Amino acid sequence: xxxxxxxxxxxxxxxxxxxxxxxxxxxxxxxxxxxxxxxxxxxxxxxxxxxxxxxxxxxxxxxxxxxxxxxxxxxxxxxxxxxxxxxxxxxxxxxxxxxxxxxxxxxxxxxxxxxxxxxxxxxxxxxxxxxxxxxxxxxxxxxxxxxxxxxxxxxxxxxxxxxxxxxxxxxxxxxxxxxxxxxxxxxxxxxxxxxxxxxxxxxxxxxxxxxxxxxxxxxxxxxxxxxxxxxxxxxxxxxxxxxxxxxxxxxxxxxxxxxxxxxxxxxxxxxxxxxxxxxxxxxxxxxxxxxxxxxxxxxxxxxxxxxxxxxxxxxxxxxxxxxxxxxxxxxxxxxxxxxxxxxxxxxxxxxxxxxxxxxxxxxxxxxxxxxxxxxxxxxxxxxxxxxxxxxxxxxxxxxxxxxxxxxxxxxxxxxxxxxxxxxxxxxx
Amino acid sequence: xxxxxxxxxxxxxxxxxxxxxxxxxxxxxxxxxxxxxxxxxxxxxxxxxxxxxxxxxxxxxxxxxxxxxxxxxxxxxxxxxxxxxxxxxxxxxxxxxxxxxxxxxxxxxxxxxxxxxxxxxxxxxxxxxxxxxxxxxxxxxxxxxxxxxxxxxxxxxxxxxxxxxxxxxxxxxxxxxxxxxxxxxxxxxxxxx
Amino acid sequence: xxxxxxxxxxxxxxxxxxxxxxxxxxxxxxxxxxxxxxxxxxxxxxxxxxxxxxxxxxxxxxxxxxxxxxxxxxxxxxxxxxxxxxxxxxxxxxxxxxxxxxxxxxxxxxxxxxxxxxxxxx
Numbered sequence: 001x002x003x004x005x006x007x008x009x010x011x012x013x014x015x016x017x018x019x020x021x022x023x024x025x026x027x028x029x030x031x032x033x034x035x036x037x038x039x040x041x042x043x044x045x046x047x048x049x050x051x052x053x054x055x056x057x058x059x060x061x062x063x064x065x066x067x068x069x070x071x072x073x074x075x076x077x078x079x080x081x082x083x084x085x086x087x088x089x090x091x092x093x094x095x096x097x098x099x100x101x102x103x104x105x106x107x108x109x110x111x112x113x114x115x116x117x118x119x120x121x122x123x124x125x126x127x128x129x130x131x132x133x134x135x136x137x138x139x140x141x142x143x144x145x146x147x148x149x150x151x152x153x154x155x156x157x158x159x160x161x162x163x164x165x166x167x168x169x170x171x172x173x174x175x176x177x178x179x180x181x182x183x184x185x186x187x188x189x190x191x192x193x194x195x196x197x198x199x200x201x202x203x204x205x206x207x208x209x210x211x212x213x214x215x216x217x218x219x220x221x222x223x224x225x226x227x228x229x230x231x232x233x234x235x236x237x238x239x240x241x242x243x244x245x246x247x248x249x250x251x252x253x254x255x256x257x258x259x260x261x262x263x264x265x266x267x268x269x270x271x272x273x274x275x276x277x278x279x280x281x282x283x284x285x286x287x288x289x290x291x292x293x294x295x296x297x298x299x300x301x302x303x304x305x306x307x308x309x310x311x312x313x314x315x316x317x318x319x320x321x322x323x324x325x326x327x328x329x330x331x332x333x334x335x336x337x338x339x340x341x342x343x344x345x346x347x348x349x350x351x352x353x354x355x356x357x358x359x360x361x362x363x364x365x366x367x368x369x370x371x372x373x374x375x376x377x378x379x380x381x382x383x384x385x386x387x388x389x390x391x392x393x394x395x396x397x398x399x400x401x402x403x404x405x406x407x408x409x410x411x412x413x414x415x416x417x418x419x420x421x422x423x424x425x426x427x428x
Numbered sequence: 429x430x431x432x433x434x435x436x437x438x439x440x441x442x443x444x445x446x447x448x449x450x451x452x453x454x455x456x457x458x459x460x461x462x463x464x465x466x467x468x469x470x471x472x473x474x475x476x477x478x479x480x481x482x483x484x485x486x487x488x489x490x491x492x493x494x495x496x497x498x499x500x501x502x503x504x505x506x507x508x509x510x511x512x513x514x515x516x517x518x519x520x521x522x523x524x525x526x527x528x529x530x531x532x533x534x535x536x537x538x539x540x541x542x543x544x545x546x547x548x549x550x551x552x553x554x555x556x557x558x559x560x561x562x563x564x565x566x567x568x569x570x571x572x573x574x575x576x577x578x579x580x581x582x583x584x585x586x587x588x589x590x591x592x593x594x595x596x597x598x599x600x601x602x603x604x605x606x607x608x609x610x611x612x613x614x615x616x617x618x619x620x621x
Numbered sequence: 622x623x624x625x626x627x628x629x630x631x632x633x634x635x636x637x638x639x640x641x642x643x644x645x646x647x648x649x650x651x652x653x654x655x656x657x658x659x660x661x662x663x664x665x666x667x668x669x670x671x672x673x674x675x676x677x678x679x680x681x682x683x684x685x686x687x688x689x690x691x692x693x694x695x696x697x698x699x700x701x702x703x704x705x706x707x708x709x710x711x712x713x714x715x716x717x718x719x720x721x722x723x724x725x726x727x728x729x730x731x732x733x734x735x736x737x738x739x740x741x742x743x
Binding site for chain 1: 450453454457464465466467469489490491492493
C-alpha cells in the first residue's frame, strides 16, 4: 500500500552538507581511546569501571592489533593501576590511564603521590557520582574529591573537546615548568557514551604536536641512580610541596600557550573560559562540562525574552582562572554558579567557592577586596547529582532567579529561603 | 532558522536499539547533518527495557540534556507497550509513532488504545526472520523510519548504513547484504493510515 | 633529603636545613645513589651486636637478614659490624644458628664499661 509520508515539521528539506564532511561519528570514550592510540604511550595500566571501561577496552584492542607500542598492564585494582603508572612514569615512560568515581577514590592516595613525585601521567577521567548510594551516572563529585591533589583538571564539554584535550594534556603535563599529572574529564554517559561528529587530526600531526617524552631522573638510567619518594620530615616537606604549588602556577601560562598553538595548527583554539553572549550580559550562569552547552540554549531563549543573559563555561578547573573569572563576571549584576557536586559544608559547593573568592578580591595576595560594583550577587545551585537530567527549562528558571536577584528584589526568596547552596531539580 | 528533530527508540537489551540509534547518527553525519546518538542505561542486561535517542540538526547541537519531547518514537518491541513502558510519553499529538508489528496501524490502535499521533507499523521482526533467519529488527526499522520521516536523502543514508555494516561485519558480505535487503523491504512495506 | 646533616650549617648550636624550595630537586628526588650511608644511625642503638670471629662459621645468615646492611664482609667472610649504621635490632644474633652463637647482643652501657676497664666481653 502507498504510504502517506507527511514531511516532518521540524526538519523538512534541510540543507544537507551543513556539517563538515570530514567529521566522523564517535562517542566520547571512542575518541579518547583514539587520542591514546595516536599518542602511543609507553605504558597504560588500568582497571575497568563504568563508564570509563570502554576507553581502555578499546585501547586494549589497539594493543592486541599491534597498532601501538604500548606495554598494557592489566592490574587488579585502580590503586594498583595508579601505582603501576607511577612506577612506569618514574622509570622513564610516557604513561596514561583512565578511571571514574570509586576507581578514582580507591586510587586517591596514589593520585596525590603522582603529583608529589611530579610525574606527567595523563588520565581520562569519566565523571561519575561517588557512592553511597551506588550510582553509575554523571556528576562531578569524583574529580572534586582530588581537586587539591595537584593534578591539572581540564573539563570537556563534548566529544570534540575530549579528543582535543587529551592531546593537549600531554604537552601541558610534560612541560618542563609544569611536570604535573593531568586529568581530562568527560561527563559520564552524556559524553562518554554519546556519539557526536568529531574532526580527527592525522596521526603524524598528533605525534609532532606532543613530541617525544623527556623523562627527568628516569629510574632506568642506571648510570645515574637516584632515590625516588623518600621520607621528608618537618624540615623539608613544606619546601617540596611549595614547589608543586609553583608548578601549578606555571601551568596557567603553559595551558594558554598550548591552547593557542593547538588553535594555530588545527583550527580549534582553547583557553580557560568560553564566554557566550557575555559582551553586554547583566546576568550569567557558570558551569563545568556538558551542562555548558545546554546553558547556551537557555541563554538564547532568555535573550529572545529580552533578558541580557550570558553564560561562562569553565574549561580548566585546576589551576583555577581567578583573574579571568573576575574579568568576565566582575561587572555583572548577578551570577549563578551551577555545581554538579556538593561540598556539604552548609555554605557553598566547590565551583562556587572558587568563583566567589575570585570575585571577592582583586587578587587575594594583594589583600584588597574588589569594589562593591565589581561584586555581583552570587547564587549557587547544586544540580544533576547522580545523573539527574538538567534541562534548558531548569536553567531558564535560574535566569528568572538571577533577574530578581539583580534587581535587588526584596521578595526574592528562592524556596527554601536564603539557602545556600540551592538544589535545582531535586524533588522536595 | 535552526531545525532540530529528536527521535526516541524503545527496545529491550539485545535487540539493537542503541546500535540502531548510533547507526542512524553515523549515517546521517555522512550526509552533512549534525547529530547526537546516545543510549539511556538502567540495568545493563538482555531483555531489560532500554531507550536510545537521536538529535538531528542543520546546526551544531549544544543541548546535552535528555530528549523529553521527541518528534518521532520508534518501538522495536511491541510487548513493551503492554503496560511496561509509556512509549508515547512526550510525543507531540501529531508526532510519528513507528512500531515493529505485523498488524496494521488500525489494529494496533484498537489493542493499545492509542488515539493520537501518526501511527505506522512494519513487521520488522518478520522481515528480519525471513531474510536473515533471526530476529534483529533494528536495521529494517531504520528503513521504515527513513520512509516515514522523509526528511533525509534515503539513498545517501542507505549508503552510510551499508558502509558502517561493512566495517562492522568485515568479510561477511552475506550479513551485510541481508541487512540491506531488510532495510529496503521495510522501507517498502511500512504501512500508515 | 630529610637529614639536616646534609648541607647543614651551624646556627645557635643546632643544625639548620639549607635548601629553599627553589633549590629542591624535582619531586623530592635524592639525585644520587647510596646517600643513606651518610645518615649515621648508629647512635639510635641501645644494644649492640658483638661478633666472635673464632666461633663464626661464615654461613652469612646475619648478612642476609641485616636490615641495615651493617654486617661487613671481606673475601666472603664476616669481617665485623658497621657500628655507624647498626641500629641494634638484634636480628643478626637471632638468625645466627643456635649451636654457633657467634653474635651476642650487649647493652651499650656495658660496652662503655668494658672499654673503660679494657675487659674482654666474654
